[in-house]
Amino acid sequence: MARRTVGAPAFGVTVASLPDSAEAVAARVRDARANRASLRITGARQWLDAGRPCDAVDELSLAALRGVTEYERGDFTITVRAATPLAEIDAVTAREGQWLALQPFGSTDGTIGATIATASWGPLASAYGTPRDQLLGCEVVTGVGEVVRAGGRVVKNVAGFDLSRLMTGAWGTLGAITEVTMRLRARPEVDRTLAIVAEGGADAFCAAAWRWLRASPYAPLAAELCTASLATRLGLEGRTLLLVRLGGNEAFVRAAEESVATLGTTLNVETDVWTRLRTLEPRGSAVIRLGALPSELGSVWSAASTVVERGGGWAHATLERGVVRCVVPTSDGAEASERVRGIIDQLDAPGSRIVERLPAPLWASIASSAGDPLSSAVRRTFDPDGVLNPGILAPLS
Amino acid sequence: MTAPPVPALGGSHDEGLARALAAIVGERRVLERPGELRAYESDGLPGYQRRPSLAVFPGTREETVAVVRLLAERGVRYVPRGAGTGLSGGALADDVVLLGLHRLTRIISIDADNARAVVEPGVVNSTLSRATAPFGLQYAPDPSSQTACTIGGNVAENAGGPHCLKYGVTLNHVLAVTALLPSGEIVELGNAAGEAEGYDLLGAFIGSEGCFGIALDVTVRLVRTPQAVHTLLADFSSVTAAAEAVSAIIASGIVPAALEMMDAATIQAVEASIYAAGYPTDAAAILLIEIDGAAAGLGEDAARVARFCTEAGARAVRAATDPADRARLWQGRKKAFGAMGRLAPHLAIQDAVVPRTRLPQVLAEIAAIGRKHGVQVCNVFHAGDGNLHPNLPYDGSDPVQSAHVHHAMKEIMQACIDAGGTITGEHGIGLDKLPYMERLFSDETLGAMCALRTVFDPDRRSNPGKVVPVHSCREWHGAPSARRRSA
Numbered sequence: 001m002a003r004r005t006v007g008a009p010a011f012g013v014t015v016a017s018l019p020d021s022a023e024a025v026a027a028r029v030r031d032a033r034a035n036r037a038s039l040r041i042t043g044a045r046q047w048l049d050a051g052r053p054c055d056a057v058d059e060l061s062l063a064a065l066r067g068v069t070e071y072e073r074g075d076f077t078i079t080v081r082a083a084t085p086l087a088e089i090d091a092v093t094a095r096e097g098q099w100l101a102l103q104p105f106g107s108t109d110g111t112i113g114a115t116i117a118t119a120s121w122g123p124l125a126s127a128y129g130t131p132r133d134q135l136l137g138c139e140v141v142t143g144v145g146e147v148v149r150a151g152g153r154v155v156k157n158v159a160g161f162d163l164s165r166l167m168t169g170a171w172g173t174l175g176a177i178t179e180v181t182m183r184l185r186a187r188p189e190v191d192r193t194l195a196i197v198a199e200g201g202a203d204a205f206c207a208a209a210w211r212w213l214r215a216s217p218y219a220p221l222a223a224e225l226c227t228a229s230l231a232t233r234l235g236l237e238g239r240t241l242l243l244v245r246l247g248g249n250e251a252f253v254r255a256a257e258e259s260v261a262t263l264g265t266t267l268n269v270e271t272d273v274w275t276r277l278r279t280l281e282p283r284g285s286a287v288i289r290l291g292a293l294p295s296e297l298g299s300v301w302s303a304a305s306t307v308v309e310r311g312g313g314w315a316h317a318t319l320e321r322g323v324v325r326c327v328v329p330t331s332d333g334a335e336a337s338e339r340v341r342g343i344i345d346q347l348d349a350p351g352s353r354i355v356e357r358l359p360a361p362l363w364a365s366i367a368s369s370a371g372d373p374l375s376s377a378v379r380r381t382f383d384p385d386g387v388l389n390p391g392i393l394a395p396l397s
Numbered sequence: 398m399t400a401p402p403v404p405a406l407g408g409s410h411d412e413g414l415a416r417a418l419a420a421i422v423g424e425r426r427v428l429e430r431p432g433e434l435r436a437y438e439s440d441g442l443p444g445y446q447r448r449p450s451l452a453v454f455p456g457t458r459e460e461t462v463a464v465v466r467l468l469a470e471r472g473v474r475y476v477p478r479g480a481g482t483g484l485s486g487g488a489l490a491d492d493v494v495l496l497g498l499h500r501l502t503r504i505i506s507i508d509a510d511n512a513r514a515v516v517e518p519g520v521v522n523s524t525l526s527r528a529t530a531p532f533g534l535q536y537a538p539d540p541s542s543q544t545a546c547t548i549g550g551n552v553a554e555n556a557g558g559p560h561c562l563k564y565g566v567t568l569n570h571v572l573a574v575t576a577l578l579p580s581g582e583i584v585e586l587g588n589a590a591g592e593a594e595g596y597d598l599l600g601a602f603i604g605s606e607g608c609f610g611i612a613l614d615v616t617v618r619l620v621r622t623p624q625a626v627h628t629l630l631a632d633f634s635s636v637t638a639a640a641e642a643v644s645a646i647i648a649s650g651i652v653p654a655a656l657e658m659m660d661a662a663t664i665q666a667v668e669a670s671i672y673a674a675g676y677p678t679d680a681a682a683i684l685l686i687e688i689d690g691a692a693a694g695l696g697e698d699a700a701r702v703a704r705f706c707t708e709a710g711a712r713a714v715r716a717a718t719d720p721a722d723r724a725r726l727w728q729g730r731k732k733a734f735g736a737m738g739r740l741a742p743h744l745a746i747q748d749a750v751v752p753r754t755r756l757p758q759v760l761a762e763i764a765a766i767g768r769k770h771g772v773q774v775c776n777v778f779h780a781g782d783g784n785l786h787p788n789l790p791y792d793g794s795d796p797v798q799s800a801h802v803h804h805a806m807k808e809i810m811q812a813c814i815d816a817g818g819t820i821t822g823e824h825g826i827g828l829d830k831l832p833y834m835e836r837l838f839s840d841e842t843l844g845a846m847c848a849l850r851t852v853f854d855p856d857r858r859s860n861p862g863k864v865v866p867v868h869s870c871r872e873w874h875g876a877p878s879a880r881r882r883s884a
Binding site for chain 1: 508510511512533554555557561565566568569584588590591592593594595596597598600601603604605608609621623624625644647648649650651652690691692693694695697698750751752753754779782783784817818819820821822823824825826830834837838839841842843844845846848849850851852853864865
């Protein structure tokens with residue numbers, strides 16, 4: 001049965017009672033609304049340790065909504081139910097030489113529904129963008145228990161207002177996602193990874209790497225700058241490294257490798273380094289993402305990487321998106337919490353500062369990300385009584 | 398807060414309104430006389446005429462804000478308009494105020510280091526790419542009307558274009574918008590210098606067809622100008638063979654920058670026009686295929702694409718010999734809609750999207766529908782996206798012909814929906830596709846769209862009556878008060 005997680009209530013739902021259709025989910029939501037109850041939406045329970053406060057009375061488990069509904073191989077689209085694990089989508093699409101090019105950080109046991117609901121992304125966002133760029137349509141159950149089917153199953157679609165984008169990253173507060181249609185990509189014919197050793201100051205190297213990315217014709221699948229502490233954890237040489245993933249035909253990749261080599265000493269790295277990078281952070285880590293214009297990321301990187309390494313953590317930066325992701329492992333206890341707070345308080349950036357995961361006790365000090373009047377009005381429109389994941393983004397006003 | 402809408406605005410907007418607007422923008426920028434307003438009765442889609450009650454053209458951001466606030470105070474309905482090149486009747490103002498934004502043409506900044514630019518809504522799409530070209534950068538979405546259409550209009554429609562196959566549509570290229578809501582309030586959507594957090598209101602705003610407000614400025618992402626480009630023209634003796642080539646190319650995993658199809662009727666219209674591109678006039682269909690990126694390895698991809706065409710039955714595949722040849726091949730494609738103007742006074746334009754695996758089947762069905770109703774169908778479309786543009790030239794003054802075209806349109810739309818597709822890929826719903834929304838979406842979904850609109854525009858004054866059928870905007874659920882924004 002469900003393990004008790006900090007910040008989440010203990011649930012006692014039996015598998016037999018799990019809703020197995022959008023209509024059944026809608027009935028549960030309508031019941032909850034009529035009874036003035038609230039629901040915490042769960043799938044594979046992989047994201048609960050984001051630690052976000054959620055004061056729901058009951059659990060709405062979507063775990064029974066699992067499996068591929070439709071896979072149009074020739075159209076590079078797949079429709080899957082929300083609780084389908086990413087690993088299952090990977091396995092199904094790999095057989096056709098395709099992939100869902102999202103690969104967010106975290107366990108591959110995580111579900112596609114949670115990935116969309118949290119707008120989670122990984123290093124491949126350099127080339128393919130984030131969930132909002134890859135979601136074609138979705139079916140959701142709103143907070144009033146109505147089934148809404150937004151978008152469609154084709155790769156281009158502007159029919160009506162874009163409810164799909166709205167559901168992406170809403171943490172379930174506008175609707176419980178029950179099914180999604182995603183765009184797929186061909187797996188590259190050749191897929192190779194290089195590590196470039198950052199020589200000289202990290203700040204200058206970061207700037208040089210960005211200039212290469214911005215001007216080079218060889219757009220990589222991913223380009224991720226890693227602190228020395230992270231490189232060690234990945235089984236690589238313990239120095240600041242730029243991991244570059246190159247995909248295409250042999251001639252392209254070979255030319256790209258030569259071009260990347262102008263940045264410094266290169267090492268060949270097995271492609272599975274990306275799987276290790278995705279999955280190495282312990283559950284319950286504190287994760288803060290700092291954003292800046294890519295050309296200004298160097299100073300953010302220098303300051304943040306020093307702070308997190310001193311605190312026993314590590315950082316990596318997706319240069320193309322101007323984001324430094326800082327990871328600080330945590331342990332239980334008030335003292336540990338205070339230590340983490342001390343670290344994250346020093347992390348700042350000019351463009352954005354997004355708290356991705358945090359031990360539950362620390363959330364109280366984090367400002368809401370959806371507290372502006374327009375967002376509050378959207379929330380009241382789709383979930384007027386605060387049935388779905390109340391408090392997870394913002395207190396209801 | 399805003400006053401309630403004036404119930405019977407009719408054609409007789411009060412003179413006080415024109416005077417008050419003129420005080421903001423100057424008398425020359427307010428048009429009231431029917432003769433002056435005639436130019437604003439249509440957009441890029443011939444066949445619809447709606448006369449605005451008056452038209453106002455602010456020239457600065459400040460004037461725009463003042464105009465919208467005045468309209469809000471008086472509860473006046475209005476329709477925002479860019480260059481008026483839209484293809485869905487979306488910018489038509491039916492006896493309400495037309496708010497033209499094409500004078501807001503400032504490129505506010507180009508940040509070459511970070512590959513982004515900030516522009517006012519009236520900046521013309523291709524003007525932006527020209528301005529960024531010296532930095533080796535371009536704005537990727539390239540609607541066929543790009544030499545006239547505005548970035549503000551592109552944002553409103555979530556516009557696409559041939560090169561969106563590889564690069565993505567407007568949504569994928571806009572980082573932030575300063576939005577002027579119909580209430581006159583200004584909000585920042587997205588994040589121009591970092592990650593956006595919270596609800597993706599920017600994503601909701603893009604493609605909202607002017608119903609959620611006006612973009613006062615738009616921060617866009619720029620992409621590298623490709624190092625190398627291969628442009629191929631493949632010539633087929635049947636539409637089915639061309640469609641099969643498209644399916645084979647897509648299935649191979651190669652993502653061309655553009656993959657366009659034109660059928661015989663379109664080729665002949667283009668070749669008879671001033672935009673003649675040298676297309677083979679005896680072909681049943683041609684594919685215009687562009688592969689771009691790093692020079693290394695690109696030749697291999699182009700050769701594979703050519704082989705897929707040959708295997709599907711292409712009579713010939715030729716490559717553009719130089720940039721002038723490439724430009725000529727593209728001009729024929731981009732001006733194809735214009736060339737169809739030679740065929741008949743009016744043109745019904747479709748924009749449906751189908752799964753790319755269904756292209757051969759759907760194109761055969763469309764041809765059969767055309768034959769059944771005795772109407773001509775000219776296909777020119779983004780085959781790589783499955784985004785069809787079957788266009789039906791007709792004479793709108795002939796009621797019999799118009800009726801045939803109307804029935805054929807309905808059946809084509811239904812065939813695309815039945816194939817698992819959608820009714821518009823890039824032109825928007827506007828007025829033209831409003832009747833088809835209920836075939837595509839449930840009452841609940843339409844109600845949800847309407848409710849979202851109400852968040853941005855509680856009085857539904859901005860572009861009234863577009864996108865979602867008015868009768869779908871019933872009280873969506875039992876909490877009408879929840880839809881009102883607090884003051």
